[in-house]
Amino acid sequence: MADADEFEGAGDFARDVRAGLAQAQKVIPARWLYDRRGSEIFEAITDLADYYPTRTEVAILVDFAGDVADAVGPGRAVIEFGSGSSTKTPLLLRAVAPAAYVPVDISGAFLRASAGALAADFPGLAVHPVEGDFTRRFALPALGAPWLGFFPGSTIGNLTPAAAVDLLRGWGGLLGAGSWLLIGFDLAKDSGVLEAAYDDSEGVTAAFNLNLLARINRELAGTVRLSDFRHLALWNAAASRVEMHLEALRDTAFEAAGQRFSMRAGETIHTENSHKWTLDAVRLMGRAAGWTPVTSREDAQGWFSLQLWRRDAGGMQP
Template identity: 50%
Template structure:
């Protein structure tokens, strides 16, 4: 799958690669560094909302519920939420990065010995099976970090529908959604002064070299991020510094100077535009909370059918 997606993406015009491949062990670690950067407001702002609104959020979940976190990565946000959820019966983190997922699940079991933790290594964009016995409990979903913004709006609606089919009728979904705001704030968050986001983007090429028998001069590319106001999204690209040819598992791909690989979109929503998107996928809005500056939002949704 990885090789096929890389071949297809580099052969396309314009060139593009799926953002889900950022998150090998090195990429996951770099992303955790990004979340602590001064320019990167989403993580600290979402954590503040979870702290302030945790009791109200917890009141929406049934006692004894099992919480499924899609694309769990670090458990930092889950830990902040757990203090408000003493009646939670199980936690099911789901992620494609198996090594990182296992480490996080083991640490969580050590810190919360009374909580059943059942890690699932899976691509959360596709239907997957929950662990035995979990489906008999009331289910809730957790999708923080505005990861929903990495998907085209149509794909985001389909993803929300996948979540709904996994969780079932009547389930609650708690989801973080980044909001439209000043261009300078947005672009700084994706092109930090320390260059960590650039390293995160370039790690995708390192991963291709490591895993796919590729010969890519990573220094021949540079990171670029900008806000596309018409599409209401921040775009990340890897831009070729010169005319060059890459080899990946025996296939060659030519690049002109300045030609880019589009590696990520991060769509920004208003409260109303996200509610409308969720409704298309069968989710009704129960509540939405924002910080005082209107940078970020956390939504509680209920599955209608």
């Protein structure tokens, strides 16, 4: 078995895997789902018939982008927390006439590929990719333009409400007074719709979740047998969230990041939460994080909300 010290170069990934798999309820943070392969699979998920968030948000953005541009004005530097969607990001950039575009993502390979594709589509736009974990502190490029943050999708739902407030408060301090934030929230709805979206009939979401185990094998000298696990998506009504787990189908043992772990049949590794919100909770969260909710747009079914918030001089600082 490889020694744990050999994986110090793997940094936070190795530490999170060792710590998470040592817990009674095993857990690995959702950000590690997004290596290049994971990001590619997630892009495929967004095209699935069962996965409503992307097409719903795109339709809202088509209708809302002009109002966003009128509110924030031209010449802002757009910072996107997560590599740009090939569909959503161009809609915003065409509307707001930005001075620069700054995508931030933990997956360097996927970040560079998506930033390169976007730069080709917008040849006059300065693109400054930043490789890093946007849930932690990082440095902004000095561009001399006011900021517009963009956080589409439902990624904010991966965090608990308290952690989401902390993150949004930190972004307010990072972007500064006078900045704006355009952010997506997946709203509470029928549990059957939600479970189908996170456990699609084509098995793409299952492949996305299981890729985390394949990544452990690739990067951390893991010996996980993927056939020992299955994807599991559960609606937790008390916490208003969909939970993704990897469930052991049989007793199994494996190595990862220089340590040995065992699991009994039926035990799970908790890999992701996706909280679903009410509009009142969304606005309360914004205010608690020092942002002023200015306007929003929802689809006709009330499934998704795009919120436009402003950071005023009196906003709470991190």
